[in-house]
Amino acid sequence: MxxxxxxxxxxxxxxxxxxxxxxxxxxxxxxxxxxxxxxxxxxxxxxxxxxxxxxxxxATEARAEMSAIMDSVFMAALPFKEKLQQLINVFIDQTIEFPYREMYVITELNRTGLVPEEKKTRSKLFLKEIGAEMETGRIQKMDPRQFCMNLFALMLHPLITNGLNKTLFNVNDEEYLKMMKERKRLIFEMVYR
The missing domain is CATH 1.10.10.60 (Homeodomain-like)
Known part of the structure; x- marks a missing residue:
């Protein structure tokens, strides 16, 4: 029972x-x-x-699920290039499946301002990896925080504004999904030399 x-x-x-x-x-x-x-x-x-x-x-389970998925990427023992590709793929796939989860998580973070310390530590480690990659010249030099904000804006914005974009570009759900999947490659090519 x-x-x-x-x-x-x-x-x-x-x-x-x-x-x-x-x-x-x-x-x-x-x-x-x-x-x-x-x-x-x-x-x-x-x-x-x-x-x-x-x-x-x-909501608690959704936040924990997304956090675990993203942490597995951030903490993966991979070369940065592979980690970046995996991050883009995982984030876009998850956001395609649950586009409103990200808006909810952002709203809650804005409301509470609470980010666990371990998340801040993981962010610092990822920012160091970005900085090291910039030193090699494979990523345009800038503040690593700016790189992260640019990356997540490129990934998230088209997915949370999908209704507007479909109307503006006169595309159906299937066409838009195809565009978002193609976007994975385009984003990677834009940010990594």
């Missing part, structure tokens, strides 16, 4: 994650989530008591 409940609970969380972070419906109601999960609202309330509790659990 416990495994079945855990499976149902996980199914509800996965459905909520899709609704919140793939579809961008951050204000979806418990009824919206229950309907999408194919369960009744009473069952959803049994597991989570409220939409806010469900949202917080899903």
């Amino acid at each position: 416990g495994q079945r409940e855990t499976g149902t609970e996980q199914h509800i969380k996965e459905t909520a994650k899709r609704i919140f972070f793939s579809e961008g419906k951050l204000h979806a109601t418990t009824q919206d989530i229950a309907d999408a999960a194919g369960v009744n609202r009473t069952l959803l309330n049994y597991y989570f008591r409220s939409r806010d509790i469900l949202f917080e659990q899903v």
